Amino acid sequence: MAVIAINCPHIQVQVVDINEKRINAWNDSDLDNLPVFEPGLSEIVKDVRNKNLTFSSNVEDAIKNSDMIFISVNTPIKKKGMGAGQASDLRWVESCARQICKSAKGHTIVVEKSTLPVRTAQTIKDILDSSKYNNSNKNRTFSVLSNPEFLAEGTAITDLVSPDRVLIGGDDIEAMNALKDIYANWVPESKILFTNLWSSELSKLSANALLAQRISSINSLSAICEVTGAEIGDVANAVGMDSRIGAKFLKAGPGFGGSCFKKDILNLVYLSEYFGLKEVANFWNSVVELNKWHQHRIAKLITKKLFGTLSSKKIIILGFAFKGNTNDTRESAAIQICKDLLDEGANLFIHDPKVEEKQIENDLQSKSIIKNKERNNQSTWTYIKNLNEAFCDSDAVVILTEWKEYTNINWKYVSSKMRKPAWIFDARSILNPAVIKKEDLNFWRIGDGLS
Ligand code: UGA
Numbered sequence: 001m002a003v004i005a006i007n008c009p010h011i012q013v014q015v016v017d018i019n020e021k022r023i024n025a026w027n028d029s030d031l032d033n034l035p036v037f038e039p040g041l042s043e044i045v046k047d048v049r050n051k052n053l054t055f056s057s058n059v060e061d062a063i064k065n066s067d068m069i070f071i072s073v074n075t076p077i078k079k080k081g082m083g084a085g086q087a088s089d090l091r092w093v094e095s096c097a098r099q100i101c102k103s104a105k106g107h108t109i110v111v112e113k114s115t116l117p118v119r120t121a122q123t124i125k126d127i128l129d130s131s132k133y134n135n136s137n138k139n140r141t142f143s144v145l146s147n148p149e150f151l152a153e154g155t156a157i158t159d160l161v162s163p164d165r166v167l168i169g170g171d172d173i174e175a176m177n178a179l180k181d182i183y184a185n186w187v188p189e190s191k192i193l194f195t196n197l198w199s200s201e202l203s204k205l206s207a208n209a210l211l212a213q214r215i216s217s218i219n220s221l222s223a224i225c226e227v228t229g230a231e232i233g234d235v236a237n238a239v240g241m242d243s244r245i246g247a248k249f250l251k252a253g254p255g256f257g258g259s260c261f262k263k264d265i266l267n268l269v270y271l272s273e274y275f276g277l278k279e280v281a282n283f284w285n286s287v288v289e290l291n292k293w294h295q296h297r298i299a300k301l302i303t304k305k306l307f308g309t310l311s312s313k314k315i316i317i318l319g320f321a322f323k324g325n326t327n328d329t330r331e332s333a334a335i336q337i338c339k340d341l342l343d344e345g346a347n348l349f350i351h352d353p354k355v356e357e358k359q360i361e362n363d364l365q366s367k368s369i370i371k372n373k374e375r376n377n378q379s380t381w382t383y384i385k386n387l388n389e390a391f392c393d394s395d396a397v398v399i400l401t402e403w404k405e406y407t408n409i410n411w412k413y414v415s416s417k418m419r420k421p422a423w424i425f426d427a428r429s430i431l432n433p434a435v436i437k438k439e440d441l442n443f444w445r446i447g448d449g450l451s
Contacts, residue, residue, distance in 0.1 A: 001070070002044045003160040005053035008177045010440040013053045016062040026055035034044075037327050037354065040157035068178065071124075072097045072113040077263050086270035088117050088263065088274040097127040100142075104131075107141045109175045113149055115204050115260060117267050121146055121197045123171075143175035146197050148204035153258065154325030166192045169200020190277040205264045209284060211260035214249045216290040222252035222447030223297065232447025233429060252447040254333035254400050254427040257322030262288055262331050297334050298427055298446075299340030303443060305423055306395060311345035314419075316384075319401020319428075320352040320360055327354035333427075334400040335363045338381065340365075348381040349390045353403055357383035391417040402428040415439035 005013040006013050018022050025035040027049075031042040045053070057061060063069060073092040078084050079293050093114060093135070100110060110128065112121060121144050128142040143416065146169035151159035166183045170176045222232040232252045240247030256262075265284050272281035303310055322332035329335065338348055342364070350360055360383060361367060370379045384390040391397070391414045399406055407430050424436050426445040433451055436443045 002041060002048065002053060003157065003186075004182060005048040006044050008182060009052055009211045011052060011182065012068070013414050014062045015053070015055045016059045017055075017057060020057045023055050023057045029044075029047070031251065037152075038156045039154065039325065044157065045242075059099060060103045063100055063108075064105050066104075067329055068109040068182075069100055069104075070111045070112060070113045070248075071100075072149075075114050075116060075263075077266060079427065083270055086266040086273075087328065088267055090116070090123065093120065094123065094127065097124045101128050104140050104142070107140070107143075107402050109143045109145060109178060111179060111337045112144070112146045112201070115148060115208075115264060116146075116201055118201045118205070118271060118321075120201065131446075135191065143170065143172040144197070145170040145175055145179055146200035147179060148200060148203040150204070152326055154323065161186065163187060163191065167195065167203055167234060168192065168199050169195045169197045169203075171197060205268055208260050208264040209268055209287070211249055212291070213287045214263055215253070215256045215261075216287045218252050219255060219294045220290055223294070225447040227449065227450045229449035230447075231449060235447075249447065252429065253402075253438070254298055254446070255291045255336060257331040257333050258328070258337075259330040259331055262291070292336070293337040295403070296340060298333075298425075299337045299344075301444070302341065302396065302423075302425055303344050306423075306443070308377075309345065310341060312378075313345075314347050314349065315341060316390055316394050316397045317348050317350040318352075318387075318397060318399045318406050319403055320350055320355045320363075321401050327352075327356070327359075329359055329363050331361070335398060337398070337427075337432055338364060338372050342381065343380040345379045347379065349384050349394070351384045351387050351390065353405060388413075394422070395419055396423040396425060398425040398443060399428050399430060402430050406430060411436055411441065415441050 001013050004011065022035050025033055028034065032047060034042055040158055049055070073096055075088040075093060075207045076091060078087050078089045078375065093116065097110070097381050100415050110124060125142075129142065131140045131142075146167075148167055148348055150163065150165075166187050168176050168179050176194055183192055187263060203399070218232065218236060221235060224230070225235060236250040236252070237247070239245050240250050258280045265288050269285045272278075272284065288353065302315075317334065317338060320332060320334045321327060321329055322334075338350065341348060357368065360381075364381065366381070368382055374392065395418070397414070418441070420440070421442055423442045423444065424431070426443070429445050429447070431445065433443050433445065443451050
């Protein structure tokens with residue numbers, strides 16, 4: 001919405017949320033307190049806030065006065081009931097549609113921005129259509145559009161300023177053109193695509209599924225590299241130069257995370273099963289299964305290299321976010337890998353430049369010092385702020401997020417502090433093996449059959 005506001009000074013953009021605390025944070029005079037960390041965002045908010053971009057919790061008034069409403073709410077995986085573990089929980093989408101139905105005036109274009117299961121637009125339409133049964137407000141009309149978001153965290157602003165494409169799905173050409181006119185203020189028309197509602201909804205799920213599938217593919221190949229003496233960076237480079245394959249999204253790592261990939265694939269799995277497409281469901285499910293297996297594989301490999309036991313061993317974890325440049329830990333590979341290491345009795349010292357201790361506590365479902373009585377050993381984790389002090393007497397360092405600052409570590413100093421034999425595990429392939437090995441450190445990196 002901030003990018004729309006800065007590119008369309010003639011349009012009033014109002015962001016509303018029932019969560020007042022969040023709205024207050026968006027209105028905070030200290031831009032460091034905005035609820036979302038995203039490079040470039042605070043600069044835009046500074047420019048347009050209280051000009052043509054406002055934040056408020058007065059949802060009803062905002063709906064009444066709007067010509068176009070974007071529904072951008074959370075759609076997490078259902079935890080209970082039908083479709084639990086796979087289908088999206090649409091309760092917030094439904095409640096938005098009901099609120100719009102109740103409060104809108106005249107003609108309103110309703111745009112699905114959240115990532116939604118295919119045919120959700122029909123649910124929204126059905127709810128909005130019910131306004132015709134309300135005698136006091138029979139003159140309201142609605143058009144429903146799908147306009148999925150393709151931005152990635154950490155690069156959200158550049159993705160929005162120069163998108164690969166803008167997708168508008170609908171069946172009302174006037175409404176579709178109205179939305180197109182907004183984007184046309186900064187996006188070339190050739191990049192704005194029109195489809196029907198269902199193609200638009202499915203395209204979003206398909207894009208994420210195909211991206212995640214690429215990562216599971218490259219990670220599966222990284223395991224083959226490690227046992228055959230090949231190097232995954234070289235393999236990715238060689239195959240990526242085939243223009244039919246392309247070079248992007250071929251970086252092996254600890255496994256994909258983030259709020260969307262797993263959720264969207266499981267949505268496809270659910271949809272396929274619902275329509276009796278068992279083989280299709282199995283195919284997509286295997287992408288998620290491979291990702292899970294890969295995370296366990298890394299934890300096992302660390303344990304094996306440290307002589308099969310982590311009991312009383314000190315391991316430094318560098319990075320907890322699901323990727324660099326974000327404080328988001330949702331589905332981060334670090335969560336499963338750390339849990340596995342703790343199960344083996346490790347003492348973890350966890351560092352991340354952006355993730356807070358409380359978040360790690362929530363993700364690991366344990367306080368910073370835990371006792372694993374069941375396995376009759378003790379495992380603990382500690383949050384570290386000052387990295388330099390942490391290396392003392394450590395047995396291993398594991399890089400799980402590709403933060404730039406981890407590429408500038410002084411390995412000579414680190415080596416002087418570690419207990420030998422010491423291991424560096426680079427699950428993001430961001431270090432130079434020669435630099436590490438010359439400091440008498442053992443080195444493993446993802447997909448490197450020679451390290
Ligand atoms: C992803 C998509 O890239 C966006 O297009 C989409 O709009 C977004 O989901 C969404 O649906 O909200 P995001 O989750 O922010 O964006 O992050 P990505 O950059 O796609 O990375 C996802 C995961 O894959 C991360 O854990 C990352 O480390 C991993 N990854 C990515 C790799 O392991 N290797 C790669 O080559 C690329």
